[in-house]
Amino acid sequence: MTLESKIPSGPMDKKWSKHKFDLKLVAPANKRKHTILVVGTGLAGASAAATLGELGYNVKAFFFHDSPRRAHSIAAQGGINAAKNYQNDGDSVHRLFYDTVKGGDFRAREANVHRLAEVSVNIIDQCVAQGVPFAREYGGELANRSFGGAQVSRTFYARGQTGQQLLLGAYSSMMRQVDNGKVQLFPRREMLDVVVIDGVARGVVCRNLVTGEFESYAGDAVLLCTGGYGNVFYLSTNAKNCNVTAAWRAVKRGAFFANPCFTQIHPTCIPQSGEYQSKLTLMSESLRNDGRVWVPLRKGDTRSAREIPESERDYFLERRYPSFGNLVPRDVASRASKAVCDEGRGVGPTGLAVYLDFADAIGRDGETTIRQKYGNLFQMYAKITDDNPYEVPMRIYPAVHYTMGGLWVDYNLESTVPGLFVLGEANFSDHGANRLGASALMQGLADGYFIVPYTVGSHIAGRKLDKVTTDHPAFADAERSCREMTTRLLGVQGTRSVDSFHRELGMTLWNNCGMARNDEGLRSARGKIRELRDAFWKDVRVTGKGQELNQTLEHAGRLADFLEFAELLVVDAAERKESCGGHFREEYQTEEGEAMRDDKNFQYVAAWEFKGVGEDPALHKEPLEFEEVHPSQRSYK
Amino acid sequence: MSESINVTLKVWRQSGPGEPGRFETYPLENVSTHASFLEMLDILNQKLTNTGKEPVAFDSDCREGICGSCGLMVDGQAHGPDTETATCQLHMRRFSDGDTITIEPWRARPFPVLKDLVVDRSAFDRIVEAGGYNSINAGNAPDANAILIPKDRAEAAMDAAACIGCGACVAACKNASAMLFVSAKVMHFARLPQGDPERTTRVSRMVAQMDEEGFGSCTNTTECEAACPKGISFSNIVELRREFVRAQVTGRTSR
Numbered sequence: 001m002t003l004e005s006k007i008p009s010g011p012m013d014k015k016w017s018k019h020k021f022d023l024k025l026v027a028p029a030n031k032r033k034h035t036i037l038v039v040g041t042g043l044a045g046a047s048a049a050a051t052l053g054e055l056g057y058n059v060k061a062f063f064f065h066d067s068p069r070r071a072h073s074i075a076a077q078g079g080i081n082a083a084k085n086y087q088n089d090g091d092s093v094h095r096l097f098y099d100t101v102k103g104g105d106f107r108a109r110e111a112n113v114h115r116l117a118e119v120s121v122n123i124i125d126q127c128v129a130q131g132v133p134f135a136r137e138y139g140g141e142l143a144n145r146s147f148g149g150a151q152v153s154r155t156f157y158a159r160g161q162t163g164q165q166l167l168l169g170a171y172s173s174m175m176r177q178v179d180n181g182k183v184q185l186f187p188r189r190e191m192l193d194v195v196v197i198d199g200v201a202r203g204v205v206c207r208n209l210v211t212g213e214f215e216s217y218a219g220d221a222v223l224l225c226t227g228g229y230g231n232v233f234y235l236s237t238n239a240k241n242c243n244v245t246a247a248w249r250a251v252k253r254g255a256f257f258a259n260p261c262f263t264q265i266h267p268t269c270i271p272q273s274g275e276y277q278s279k280l281t282l283m284s285e286s287l288r289n290d291g292r293v294w295v296p297l298r299k300g301d302t303r304s305a306r307e308i309p310e311s312e313r314d315y316f317l318e319r320r321y322p323s324f325g326n327l328v329p330r331d332v333a334s335r336a337s338k339a340v341c342d343e344g345r346g347v348g349p350t351g352l353a354v355y356l357d358f359a360d361a362i363g364r365d366g367e368t369t370i371r372q373k374y375g376n377l378f379q380m381y382a383k384i385t386d387d388n389p390y391e392v393p394m395r396i397y398p399a400v401h402y403t404m405g406g407l408w409v410d411y412n413l414e415s416t417v418p419g420l421f422v423l424g425e426a427n428f429s430d431h432g433a434n435r436l437g438a439s440a441l442m443q444g445l446a447d448g449y450f451i452v453p454y455t456v457g458s459h460i461a462g463r464k465l466d467k468v469t470t471d472h473p474a475f476a477d478a479e480r481s482c483r484e485m486t487t488r489l490l491g492v493q494g495t496r497s498v499d500s501f502h503r504e505l506g507m508t509l510w511n512n513c514g515m516a517r518n519d520e521g522l523r524s525a526r527g528k529i530r531e532l533r534d535a536f537w538k539d540v541r542v543t544g545k546g547q548e549l550n551q552t553l554e555h556a557g558r559l560a561d562f563l564e565f566a567e568l569l570v571v572d573a574a575e576r577k578e579s580c581g582g583h584f585r586e587e588y589q590t591e592e593g594e595a596m597r598d599d600k601n602f603q604y605v606a607a608w609e610f611k612g613v614g615e616d617p618a619l620h621k622e623p624l625e626f627e628e629v630h631p632s633q634r635s636y637k
Numbered sequence: 638m639s640e641s642i643n644v645t646l647k648v649w650r651q652s653g654p655g656e657p658g659r660f661e662t663y664p665l666e667n668v669s670t671h672a673s674f675l676e677m678l679d680i681l682n683q684k685l686t687n688t689g690k691e692p693v694a695f696d697s698d699c700r701e702g703i704c705g706s707c708g709l710m711v712d713g714q715a716h717g718p719d720t721e722t723a724t725c726q727l728h729m730r731r732f733s734d735g736d737t738i739t740i741e742p743w744r745a746r747p748f749p750v751l752k753d754l755v756v757d758r759s760a761f762d763r764i765v766e767a768g769g770y771n772s773i774n775a776g777n778a779p780d781a782n783a784i785l786i787p788k789d790r791a792e793a794a795m796d797a798a799a800c801i802g803c804g805a806c807v808a809a810c811k812n813a814s815a816m817l818f819v820s821a822k823v824m825h826f827a828r829l830p831q832g833d834p835e836r837t838t839r840v841s842r843m844v845a846q847m848d849e850e851g852f853g854s855c856t857n858t859t860e861c862e863a864a865c866p867k868g869i870s871f872s873n874i875v876e877l878r879r880e881f882v883r884a885q886v887t888g889r890t891s892r
């Protein structure tokens with residue numbers, strides 16, 4: 001099978017308008033005859049469900065949470081980018097496009113990124129109209145800040161709760177369509193299979209997490225908006241229940257998984273404090289606008305931060321990257337922090353931390369200003385660590401945060417299974433090998449409000465879709481395989497908890513496929529993952545029954561998928577013999593320790609086809625071409 | 638401060654909706670004071686699993702006080718003893734060696750228990766469905782800076798919009814009133830010009846839905862404000878009443 005990206009012809013800045021015109025339309029009166037199944041109600045899913053409902057489709061929305069408003073998007077802190085150029089500082093659609101392609105280390109599709117930058121401006125309009133209370137200036141206009149190394153101020157924010165406010169906006173629009181009878185909600189449902197009939201995605205099977213029943217739903221298109229897979233590492237900044245299950249089950253039905261090794265490690269997270277740690281907490285990137293990152297010059301310096309004089313501190317980001325300083329992109333900052341800790345200059349009880357110091361900013365702007373900007377983040381930090389960051393520097397360390405990889409989609413956001421669309425963090429689309437700060441929220445909402453509503457229409461109008469009901473035998477088959485898996489999990493009756501297996505998987509990946517990777521480590525990780533998977537199926541203990549609310553069973557199912565998916569992750573990392581973005585291969589670096597990309601051999605998207613558990617997956621390459629932004633070595637010096 | 642403590646947990650166990658429940662007592666030793674309250678429950682669950690017993694079901698997701706999933710009565714207080722703190726942000730350093738800690742689900746008729754500490758809060762979604770939105774279709778919006786909003790108005794709207802929908806206000810109220818939650822949503826919109834066109838129908842419909850769900854009337858004792866992890870102010874309730882009366886007097890109250 002050849003991958004068809006379906007990138008429209010014509011000049012970069014006309015492609016999307018041309019494509020919108022070329023897409024087939026569904027007549028208004030016909031829309032109500034079609035049902036669209038949306039899985040996930042984060043930014044991507046809620047915005048898609050709302051918009052499709054507004055257009056007149058019947059939408060069924062599934063999510064494992066008790067309310068759509070709890071999706072992981074709610075936790076995003078820092079902000080959302082848009083090329084509004086309200087600050088008159090030289091921003092434009094082209095600049096946002098350029099920054100995103102470059103920031104992604106030339107591993108994203110140009111046409112997709114350009115479209116994202118184009119619609120970014122509409123997103124902000126939409127959100128403001130919904131009542132999203134973005135930060136404002138005294139004159140009443142919207143405020144912006146510079147974020148994640150951007151040299152223009154294009155980030156819109158609502159205190160440190162931007163994701164919450166954007167999700168509440170999308171959720172309220174979706175609830176309006178529930179009110180109008182166009183969207184039907186299915187809370188506490190976990191999608192466990194995609195039903196493919198005559199080669200087209202026509203339904204899903206869910207487990208009702210309250211009763212344990214399996215339920216089938218038929219429709220004319222399936223949208224997966226199920227988020228990222230960062231929790232394969234166990235410890236990450238993601239919410240506890242984020243998982244790869246929906247995407248992985250789709251892979252088993254023929255969807256390809258693209259660039260799984262492109263994972264993002266965020267430099268500013270609260271370090272792990274003990275064995276019992278259940279997740280890691282992000283400290284927003286915006287803090288690096290005012291905080292200065294440093295470690296002691298001397299190894300093993302045990303003095304407290306304030307006792308170390310200026311001359312004995314190493315502001316290593318400012319030193320190594322004089323022009324970007326503390327604002328270098330995430331991958332660069334994370335690796336630099338790891339490097340100083342590896343040299344033995346890390347701070348705190350574990351030595352796995354660096355300081356993020358606000359003393360200069362407080363001295364310059366006063367505590368009140370700093371409190372206004374970051375009050376809730378400082379409070380969050382104080383609650384977790386019991387330290388007062390107004391007085392002592394924060395201690396931070398990198399942690400798994402975001403996954404650029406995801407299900408492969410074409411320009412229409414359609415996977416290799418016709419009728420199966422993938423939105424938001426769950427697809428691989430726009431961020432290449434490294435995502436810029438404040439761009440995930442933008443992408444999720446772009447996909448849901450402004451892209452998929454057009455492209456789904458073309459699928460429905462353009463393909464002959466026979467009427468399908470859940471009486472079709474494919475549904476019974478899918479339900480049976482879901483039920484079998486549950487029975488199998490409950491039947492092992494071993495001795496080890498699900499959580500302990502998950503922690504071990506996480507450690508294996510973090511040590512071998514985290515901030516630095518090498519061939520030997522990746523090979524041994526693959527072996528360990530296989531052993532762990534075997535051990536899991538021999539010795540896991542899943543308590544309780546299938547026909548009830550059973551959180552252990554839910555976790556076990558998700559971990560079973562992670563254990564299969566993890567192998568693909570390391571296979572992809574081993575195959576990509578170059579360093580780019582978040583993927584750093586120790587064998588491929590410059591003398592100064594910077595990433596060395598290999599455009600000659602690896603300027604492609606790696607899309608993997610599933611061939612069976614434990615079998616080698618098949619690699620399909622989508623070559624990447626750059627018409628507008630010419631690949632160059634990223635330099636933040 | 639000692640680094641680890643021994644505690645005794647009294648935990649509400651209930652096998653399913655409508656089933657009778659009971660307290661079970663579990664001693665737990667050597668809990669790090671740096672662990673969060675939910676990590677302490679993770680440790681308990683690990684221990685229960687190791688001995689072949691069923692772990693305690695409780696909801697949580699973000700574990701950083703923003704998703705609103707968690708919510709436990711800890712020693713009779715919604716979200717526990719700290720102010721402006723969700724259960725997931727509570728840490729064991731708040732407790733002392735030898736403490737007995739009682740853990741219960743939210744207790745309110747409109748929030749039925751599904752299992753152990755997990756409750757059904759879908760009533761909140763139905764209240765939002767009854768007008769807790771601005772009617773604007775995607776693609777229809779004017780430029781974001783077309784309507785200027787004074788900074789203090791935007792900030793006041795944000796204060797109300799910060800609600801995480803956890804339900805602690807209901808759990809803390811002896812009448813199980815949802816007034817704080819509803820007032821936060823109503824006032825978020827009422828403080829913004831974009832909320833104006835539907836201002837009267839919104840408040841009337843949301844309040845009607847709140848009543849229909851079986852939430853009680855406000856006791857005016859501000860227990861809700863004290864329990865709220867996001868510091869939603871009781872003054873929202875005062876303003877909600879004004880909005881409601883204004884709607885009755887002047888406006889359309891239904892669609």
Ligand SMILES: Cc1cc2nc3c(=O)[nH]c(=O)nc-3n(C[C@H](O)[C@H](O)[C@H](O)COP(=O)(O)OP(=O)(O)OC[C@H]3O[C@@H](n4cnc5c(N)ncnc54)[C@H](O)[C@@H]3O)c2cc1C
Pocket residue numbers: 039040041042043044045062063064065068071072073074075076077078079080162163189190191192225226227228237238239242243245246282401402423424425426437438439440441442444
């Ligand atoms: C702490 C943190 C801070 C961040 N801050 C920012 C920021 O400032 N700016 C920015 O741009 N990005 C930020 N990000 C990234 C961004 O928040 C996410 O990438 C984005 O919100 C993902 O949205 P989504 O809609 O794709 O998925 P999610 O919001 O994760 O939603 C997934 C949905 O899928 C459902 N689901 C999943 N699996 C199933 C299944 N099998 N069956 C049924 N339902 C299922 C869930 O219930 C949920 O509704 C941050 C991320 C983190 C972790």
Ligand code: SF4
Pocket residue numbers: 799800801802803804805806807817818821861864865866867868869
């Ligand atoms: S008002 Fe406060 S207590 Fe009530 S639901 Fe909102 S955040 Fe929770």
Ligand code: FES
Pocket residue numbers: 696697698699700701702703704705706707708723724725726
């Ligand atoms: S788990 Fe999200 S608020 Fe507590």
